[in-house]
Amino acid sequence: MDTGEYLFPLHSVKSFISDKLNIYKMNPMGNPDVSHESNLGEVASTWVSTLDKDDETLVTEMIYWWRKENL
Numbered sequence: 001m002d003t004g005e006y007l008f009p010l011h012s013v014k015s016f017i018s019d020k021l022n023i024y025k026m027n028p029m030g031n032p033d034v035s036h037e038s039n040l041g042e043v044a045s046t047w048v049s050t051l052d053k054d055d056e057t058l059v060t061e062m063i064y065w066w067r068k069e070n071l
Contacts, residue, residue: 007032010059012052017059021066 005018014026021040024032040063051059 008058008062010051010055012055013047013050015047017062019062019066021062 005020005022007016007018007024009016009026009030011026016024016026016032017040018024023038023040023043024034025036027033040059048059
């Protein structure tokens, strides 16, 4: 896990997304499993298609703000 990341839960896919667009699986206790990190661009389209409306909105906003700050 990158130090200084802020994590937001995505309950519909049992994951967390960071402000740096890293994805962490949610462990059975509901906490991020930092030993399993992926970048948003690496997750399968089936993962993205299973996001509920609230989680999809959050991911969209995270992408918008990341691009605004980094491009």
